[in-house]
Amino acid sequence: FPDTSQDGDPLFWLDVQNKMKTLPMTSEKNARALHLKDALDRMNKSTCFLGQTNLRLLLAIDEASQLLHSSGLPHRMTFFRIFRHTLAKIPSQNRGFSILTDTSSRITNFNPPAHLDPSHRPGKTGRKLFAPIYQIPTFDINVAAPPTSWQQLQSAFRLLRYGSPFFGVYTDVGQHKQNPDGIVQDLIHFALEKLLCSTEPSIAASSLTDPQAIALLGSTIQPQLYGASHLNAELISSHAAQCMYIDPSRQILISEYPSQITFSSAANQYLASDEARLIRCIEVLTFTRRQGHIGSGDIGELKNAPETVELPKPETSILPFGYSVRLSDFLQTLTGLNPKEANL
DSSP: OOOTTOOSSOHHHHHHHHHHHHSOOOOOTTHHHHHHHHHHHHHHHHTGGGOOSOOOEEEEESSGGGGGSBOSSGGGOBHHHHHHHHHHTSOGGGOEEEEEOOSSOOHHHHSOOGGGOTTOOTTSOOOOOOOOOOOOOOTTTTOOOOOSSHHHHTOHHHHTTSSSHHHHHHHHHHTTTSOHHHHHHHHHHHHHHHHHTOSOOOOOGGGOOHHHHHHHHHTTTOOOOOTTOHHHHHHHHHSOOEEEEEOTTSSOEEEEOOOOHHHHHHHHHHHHTOHHHHHHHHHHHHHHHHTTSSOHHHHHHHTTGGGGSOOOOGGGTTOGGGOOSOHHHHHHHHHOOOTTTOOO
């Protein structure tokens, strides 16, 4: 395995690569299943000394969304489809079990409703997959204890603990290597890349896709899409939307952009830097409404919201992170309490 003092790949990895090159390439229909079945048989024999007859081979594949890519074979078969066919040919007595995991996969593509399954064939006996398991409630799991002072209340590090767990973890690690301003700027840059699903920040306004525009608006004015909209799957898989609900039939998928300082700061700065980007996002919002993906009641509440995202004036464009007043001043104006005397 990798060692910090070692250059290049470990010898074990090279051995595996060399062994893979020597495996026979065959076009036999059941060759893949036979190879896997033989491996399971050898596993059962090699573990018989344990005295347990109910052992199973667990084959876990991380980053499983890569299996959805085309294999280059005829009929545009994906690696996932080939993998399923191979597993289906393994006898149940061989005790094989597979788990596919991914953090941002197109969930509905792995186990779609029966009438949308591209691999379904009339007259063929279907083989059901286990229902997907979704680990959804990860939002705000790194929130710190309630603040005990004004300094803690307006601390950027405390605010970064809300929302996605990644931002809080990055902050904890970054405090040992960076100053606060550097950490915040890095996270805002990363948040923009996640929203756009691109490492190229200078995307022309006319080139912004519908999901990119909705992602930018989602972090600022939070439009609510209907659960049956195909955009929900796209936003969750590629544009940092939070998955709020998945229907058991997997025909309804609800996404949302709960308030997060990193995403809202990134989106506001990006839109405020070029009026054409904001105009493009409003055009996409209008088109999405015409398609029926946003309710008329929701659009009524949103129609004035884009006006709050304006181009900064030249004399205020250098304000860090978009703040115009101190939080203590804002709360004092809001509550009428003296920050030094308030009991938080």
